Structure formats: structure tokens, C-alpha cells
Amino acid sequence: MIMIIIYQHANMLLPGDCDSDVSAVIFEGRVIALSKEDGEIRLISVSCTLRRLAAKCANNHVIKRRSEALQPQQLDVGVPGGAEAAVYAARRLVGNLPVDHVIDKLDFSNAINCIRRNVILDAVAAKTPEIYRLIYSAYSCKPVLTFGNY
Numbered sequence: 001m002i003m004i005i006i007y008q009h010a011n012m013l014l015p016g017d018c019d020s021d022v023s024a025v026i027f028e029g030r031v032i033a034l035s036k037e038d039g040e041i042r043l044i045s046v047s048c049t050l051r052r053l054a055a056k057c058a059n060n061h062v063i064k065r066r067s068e069a070l071q072p073q074q075l076d077v078g079v080p081g082g083a084e085a086a087v088y089a090a091r092r093l094v095g096n097l098p099v100d101h102v103i104d105k106l107d108f109s110n111a112i113n114c115i116r117r118n119v120i121l122d123a124v125a126a127k128t129p130e131i132y133r134l135i136y137s138a139y140s141c142k143p144v145l146t147f148g149n150y
Contacts, residue, residue, distance in 0.1 A: 010050075014133070016133025016136055018137055024141045026050075026137075027141055029046055030046050055134070063078040121135065
């Protein structure tokens with residue numbers, strides 16, 4: 001019975017046919033604030049499990065093709081053990097560095113929130129049109145974000 005409900009829910013979300021008020025609830029999230037070591041706060045949004053399952057179904061449909069298109073620049077999306085391999089390669093490199101060499105690790109913070117939504121939607125439409133309507137549903141509504149009583 002649970003699998004039927006998940007299947008029906010995913011089939012409702014994938015075509016992007018939800019009313020905007022319904023989408024706002026489906027794509028809502030409960031915000032959790034965590035303290036970072038530097039005293040800053042990291043906000044994490046936990047969203048609807050059924051929405052996440054529908055997104056995973058959509059992602060599984062396109063992951064192989066998109067992963068191949070992103071290589072060799074990235075090692076995580078659709079590359080089993082790719083991120084782990086990068087860590088081991090970096091450790092090996094550090095262990096064999098000449099004395100007068102250094103490695104610099106750059107950390108870009110909150111990159112996803114620095115990209116305009118229309119740019120993401122245009123890229124999805126061009127590269128993975130079969131999941132465009134789901135992504136559009138997520139980005140076109142104003143989701144309800146809650147933190148405690150707010």
C-alpha cells in the first residue's frame with residue numbers, strides 16, 4: 001500500500017501539474033539552525049519525504065546521461081565512489097609534494113543560492129527537458145519555510 005501511495009505521489013509531481021498552493025506545501029521545508037565553528041549559523045531545510053522520493057526518481061532517470069556530460073570536471077554526480085577517490089588522490093598528492101610546493105583548497109559557500117533560478121531552469125530545459133516541469137514546480141512556487149514557531 002505504501003509503495004502505491006509513493007508511486008501515485010511521484011506521478012503527480014513529475015508532470016508538474018500541481019496547483020501553486022499545493023506546490024508551496026509539497027516543496028515546504030522545516031528549517032534547522034546549526035552553530036558553525038566560527039560562530040556563524042548554518043541553516044538546513046528538511047523537506048517532504050515524498051517530494052524527495054519523486055525527485056530521486058526523476059534524477060535516476062537522467063543521472064547516467066548527465067554524469068557523462070559533466071565528466072571529467074566533477075567526480076560526485078553518478079560516479080560511484082568518485083568523491084572518495086578524489087579524497088584519496090588528494091591525500092596521495094599531499095604525501096608526495098616537493099618541499100617548495102603547496103596545495104590550496106577553495107571553499108565556495110552557499111553556491112546554490114548565488115545562481116538565479118531562471119538560469120537553472122534554462123539549463124534544465126536545455127539539458128534534461130524530461131524533468132523540467134518538476135523543477136519548474138519547485139522553483140516557481142513560494143515554499144513555506146518554518147523555523148520553530150516562525
